[in-house]
Amino acid sequence: MAVSGLIFIGFVLTHMYGNLKAFAGEESFNEYAHHLRTIGEPMLPESGLLWVIRLVLIVSLVVHVSSALILARRAGAARTVKYAVKKNKHSSISSRTMRWGGLTILVFLVWHLLNFTIVKVNPSGGETDNPYQLMVDTFDLWWMTLIYLAAMAALALHLHHGTFSAMQTLGWTNSAAARTRARTAGWVLAIVIAGGFSLVPIFVLLGVID
């Protein structure tokens, strides 16, 4: 769970950086998208590295989701009679919404891949072969932007607790100071990653990127 989570953190951080290329204009963005497919050529075949990364991500997803299912099933079996009254005293909302938040991100992920990778659905009916135009057409629709921003809110919550929890699971937080650092890392990653991702759709909707 923790290791696959850290792989995802590395991925979303890189993905977010790549998306910011949208601010550099159409040519720069499309050049970056194309370059992802030609990294390592001619040593590697076309899309070679991309497929290696995709494979690592798919394996991580399987590991991450199956660990979550095992944990959820164990938690369900550990307390079959529920409390009539139960208070949550000091735990964060993010820590208590990991399962539903994770499911939200998973559902979003299916749409996101259909939208930009597998089928390249252009909700405004425009062209689909130009990554930059596909992105602008998508986020020009206010409700698409809203869906993406909602997904980023779920991602922020997931990262906030997930970062801390991964460090705790890996045994890196053996003192109060280390624990505080891990919690801070959760805040920073949540804000930087979800915030960074959100900039592009917001600025498309505002007409800054078009």
Add this chain to the structure above:
Amino acid sequence: MRLTLKIWRQENASAQGALQTYDLDGISADMSFLEMLDVLNEKLQGEGQEPVAFDHDCREGICGTCSLMINGEAHGPEVTTTCQLHMRSFNDGDTITIEPWRADAFPVVRDLIVDRSAFDRIIQSGGFISANTGSAPEANSVPAPRDKAMRAFNVATCIGCGACVAACPNGSASLFMGAKITHLGELPQGQPERYSRVVDMVAQHDHEGFGGCTNIGECASACPKEIPLDVISQLNKDLRDAMRMGL
């Protein structure tokens, strides 16, 4: 003080339980929570009813026998055990819901009493050190660094009451296990079994049917002895080291 109590009543382990409501008057703010229940039981006995069964022993906050989920909080609203909780933490006219610890690894024996012998079996699986009996060895012959000794002493305050399990949304006993693993693992005497200890205790914990830890942190806030969350990190670190050794 006048109180309305909603108390879980259950005849035995296999019987169906339910919350029952009792009105209680004449409670002093200086009574402990358990003394308030004593007053209720005297009243019930006077009326020819079965008294409410609850666990208690030392009544000075050190034995870990008392439990009770009070208004959804393990050991009630203060950071202490139920026996050291006083009625001044409540207001006149309050409704107080009292339930047993809820975990399938802690089956209800009767009313508010649960069977916590799962903790004993976890301790038996690895929460010990091997030491020769007989006369005590010279204390200074085994040096322990001060910071490690302090950490060991701080987490050795765990009284095994089970509040961590009761508060955990996953029903995990990781804080309890982590406290034992950290306490014994920080001291020289705990080193010989250090890595087999963590493997055996975690295996027993899972076998007992406790849930897995997702680091939510409700356990540490419910703990009457304020065991910090870093003992779970220590547990994970020792487990990682043990796995690397092939245990």
